[in-house]
Amino acid sequence: MFSIGDFAQYGRVSARMLRHYDAIGLLRPARTDPVSGYRFYEAAQLARLNRIIALKDLGFSLQQVGAILAEEVSVPELRGMLRLRQAELEAALTAAGARLAQVEARLRTIESEGRMSADDVVVKRTGTVLLAELSGTAASYGPEDIGPVITPLYAELCRLLETAGVTPAGPGLAYYEDAPEPGQGSGRPAGGSDGKDAVVVHAGMVITEEALAKAGATAAGTSGRPGTPTATGLGFDVVTLPGLDSAATVVHRGPMSRILPTAQNLAHWIDANGYRSAGYARELYLECPPDLEKWVTEIQEPVVKA
Numbered sequence: 001m002f003s004i005g006d007f008a009q010y011g012r013v014s015a016r017m018l019r020h021y022d023a024i025g026l027l028r029p030a031r032t033d034p035v036s037g038y039r040f041y042e043a044a045q046l047a048r049l050n051r052i053i054a055l056k057d058l059g060f061s062l063q064q065v066g067a068i069l070a071e072e073v074s075v076p077e078l079r080g081m082l083r084l085r086q087a088e089l090e091a092a093l094t095a096a097g098a099r100l101a102q103v104e105a106r107l108r109t110i111e112s113e114g115r116m117s118a119d120d121v122v123v124k125r126t127g128t129v130l131l132a133e134l135s136g137t138a139a140s141y142g143p144e145d146i147g148p149v150i151t152p153l154y155a156e157l158c159r160l161l162e163t164a165g166v167t168p169a170g171p172g173l174a175y176y177e178d179a180p181e182p183g184q185g186s187g188r189p190a191g192g193s194d195g196k197d198a199v200v201v202h203a204g205m206v207i208t209e210e211a212l213a214k215a216g217a218t219a220a221g222t223s224g225r226p227g228t229p230t231a232t233g234l235g236f237d238v239v240t241l242p243g244l245d246s247a248a249t250v251v252h253r254g255p256m257s258r259i260l261p262t263a264q265n266l267a268h269w270i271d272a273n274g275y276r277s278a279g280y281a282r283e284l285y286l287e288c289p290p291d292l293e294k295w296v297t298e299i300q301e302p303v304v305k306a
Contacts, residue, residue, distance in 0.1 A: 001030060007041035011049045026052060026066050051078060057133065058085045070153055100145050101257040121250050121269045126243040126282075130211075131204030132161060132236045133229060137179050140197045142278070143257050150174060153203035160235040161205060164215040170206030172288065175241065176280035177202070199280070202229075204239070212238065244282070247300040248275060253290035256283070262299060270303055278302040 008015045021027040022039065027048055030041035048069065055065040058081055134157045138149040149187060156173060161168065161246035217232040230239035248270055252262040263281070281301040288295055
């Protein structure tokens with residue numbers, strides 16, 4: 001047998017906790033000295049202690065833990081409960097990391113206010129491109145909502161292009177539209193004009209008609225309807241995306257989770273130079289190495305003279 005101190009050491013808990021478990025009947029000592037009152041435990045009791053701690057970490061109250069143990073939860077059942085809790089904790093950790101990234105982005109925005117030079121922004125026309133694309137809906141235009149949608153879209157699009165044997169002819173290009181109202185179909189007002197939060201995320205890769213034809217599909221039907229995605233039968237759509245007549249462009253360096261300072265500095269430049277926004281900005285991914293800190297993205301915001 002083990003003294004309460006030794007048993008606590010093996011169980012990686014405190015002796016005070018063991019006394020509490022004894023007091024509420026959750027884990028009784030194997031023997032208590034009638035004279036000294038010292039508690040003694042057996043090694044076999046570590047199994048019950050492990051279950052108590054595991055269930056407690058799952059979020060159950062000690063009263064609930066006692067009820068669960070009374071029903072003799074099996075090892076497979078307990079393992080399943082622990083794996084579920086593990087997944088919940090990992091999701092919470094991911095969400096917390098995303099929130100921290102947004103806090104950092106806000107701080108960078110505050111620190112960089114007024115520092116953007118006029119030389120950083122170029123107003124230019126952009127060309128029409130043929131894109132292979134997948135789309136999804138994000139709850140808002142914020143990076144915290146866009147990231148979880150656009151990242152898997154690009155991963156799946158790259159997989160589909162590789163499977164189809166279509167080699168991209170240029171960088172990735174993402175563009176956005178307001179999500180339609182229920183029953184609206186595909187018609188969407190551009191640029192957040194109706195004040196709605198949800199946006200349709202289009203994750204595209206520049207391709208050529210020749211590469212598409214070699215894969216057994218064509219861009220037929222898109223030439224007469226620029227900007228309207230058309231199914232290819234290869235798992236992705238193609239769209240002839242018209243260029244922007246006038247776009248205020250700026251280069252963002254680093255992960256897209258930190259785009260906020262760049263976007264807001266661009267907004268200050270647009271306002272200060274007699275322009276107004278004419279829709280959602282596009283994102284042209286010029287360099288996308290594994291190290292996100294080395295990403296280079298051109299932000300292309302459509303503008304008109306105010």
